[in-house]
Amino acid sequence: MAPYVRVRPAKKDRSTSIGVFGSTLVAISYVLHDISAIVMLGGIFIHIYLSTIGEPGTFQAMTRGAVSEPWAWTFHPAWYREVTGRDPRDAYEKAREETERAAKQNYPQS
Numbered sequence: 001m002a003p004y005v006r007v008r009p010a011k012k013d014r015s016t017s018i019g020v021f022g023s024t025l026v027a028i029s030y031v032l033h034d035i036s037a038i039v040m041l042g043g044i045f046i047h048i049y050l051s052t053i054g055e056p057g058t059f060q061a062m063t064r065g066a067v068s069e070p071w072a073w074t075f076h077p078a079w080y081r082e083v084t085g086r087d088p089r090d091a092y093e094k095a096r097e098e099t100e101r102a103a104k105q106n107y108p109q110s
Helices: 018-020 023-051 059-064 069-076 077-084 088-106
Strands: none
Touching: 018 023, 059 088, 069 077, 069 088, 077 088
16 A cells, blocks of 8 residues: 655745735736736827827938928927027018918919
């Protein structure tokens, strides 16, 4: 006859998160973690979209290191003033007047 081996019941391992916090809290934390990951991924995709094709001219600025004059006075007027020595508001008004003049030439009112 084979000798009997006494098997002890396994001790509850208190080092796991379930043993310390309880299964309900761990399940809730998994859901919150997944929701947070989805929100962060969405934020990353929105950030990439807005920094490339969402704002015309930004991708060209990142890849070529140069920006157009209208882009500079629109998005960074203080930098435009520092580089050109001109007031960005004046540049804006000049561009608006030229656009209106071109629109009147192309689309005369009846």
